[in-house]
Amino acid sequence: xxxxxxxxxxxxxxxxxxxxxxxxxxxxxxxxxxxxxxxxxxxxxxxxxxxxxxxxxxxxxxxxxxxxxxxxxxxxxxxxxxxxxxxxxxxxxxxxxxxxxxxxxxxxxxxxxx
Amino acid sequence: xxxxxxxxxxxxxxxxxxxxxxxxxxxxxxxxxxxxxxxxxxxxxxxxxxxxxxxxxxxxxxxxxxxxxxxxxxxxxxxxxxxxxxxxxxxxxxxxxxxxxxxxxxxx
Numbered sequence: 001x002x003x004x005x006x007x008x009x010x011x012x013x014x015x016x017x018x019x020x021x022x023x024x025x026x027x028x029x030x031x032x033x034x035x036x037x038x039x040x041x042x043x044x045x046x047x048x049x050x051x052x053x054x055x056x057x058x059x060x061x062x063x064x065x066x067x068x069x070x071x072x073x074x075x076x077x078x079x080x081x082x083x084x085x086x087x088x089x090x091x092x093x094x095x096x097x098x099x100x101x102x103x104x105x106x107x108x109x110x111x112x113x114x
Numbered sequence: 115x116x117x118x119x120x121x122x123x124x125x126x127x128x129x130x131x132x133x134x135x136x137x138x139x140x141x142x143x144x145x146x147x148x149x150x151x152x153x154x155x156x157x158x159x160x161x162x163x164x165x166x167x168x169x170x171x172x173x174x175x176x177x178x179x180x181x182x183x184x185x186x187x188x189x190x191x192x193x194x195x196x197x198x199x200x201x202x203x204x205x206x207x208x209x210x211x212x213x214x215x216x217x218x219x220x221x222x
Contacts, residue, residue, distance in 0.1 A: 035211070045151075045159065045202055045213040061210040101149055101161035101204075102170065 002026045002103030009109040017084040020108045022096035029077035030054040033099040038092040086112045116141045120214035126222040133190040135217045137203035144207030150188045151202045
C-alpha cells in the first residue's frame with residue numbers, strides 16, 4: 001500500500017531554513033507528482049505546490065514563490081521541501097501527499113521560535 | 115485564485131442523522147476537480163471523494179459527493195460515531211489548489 005514517511009519535528013530560529021523529507025514506498029515513485037501542504041495551528045490546509053517526481057518540474061503557490069524549493073531523489077524515492085527565511089508565521093505541520101490524495105505523510109511539525 | 119467557502123462552519127448532529135456539507139467556489143472548478151477530505155485531531159487528512167462524486171477506495175457508501183461548477187456537496191447519509199471530524203474540500207483544477215476553511219462536524 002502507499003506509504004509516505006516524513007522526517008521528524010524541527011525547531012528553527014527566525015531567518016533560518018528547514019528541509020523536510022518524504023520517503024515513499026508501495027508504488028512507483030516517479031509515476032505520481034508529490035504535493036506539499038501546511039497547516040498552521042487551528043487553521044485550514046494551505047497548498048504550497050507540487051513536484052513532478054519523474055522529470056523534476058516544479059510548481060509553487062505564489063504565496064511561497066522564492067522561498068520554497070521542492071526536490072526529489074529518485075534513487076531513494078524521497079521528496080524534499082525546503083523553506084527559507086522562516087518567520088514565526090511559518091510554524092505549522094507540513095504534509096506531503098501523493099497526487100490524487102490517496103497517500104499522505106504523517107506530518108512534520110516545524111516550530112519557529114527565538 | 116479560486117477561493118473555496120464551506121458552510122456551515124460547525125454542524126451539530128446526532129449519530130444516525132444525515133449530514134449535508136457545502137463547498138462553494140469563487141470560480142468554476144475546472145473539470146469538477148473537487149475533492150473532500152476528513153481530518154481527525156492529530157492525524158493527516160483522509161481522502162473521501164475525488165472528481166466531485168467518486169468515492170475513494172475503502173470509503174463507506176454512506177459518504178457521497180455531488181455538484182458541479184461552483185457548488186458542491188458532501189452528504190453523509192447516516193452518521194456513525196467515527197464520522198465526527200473536520201471536513202475540507204479542495205479544488206485541484208487550477209493552481210493554486212486551494213482548500214476550504216473546513217466544516218467541523220460535532221456530536222450533538
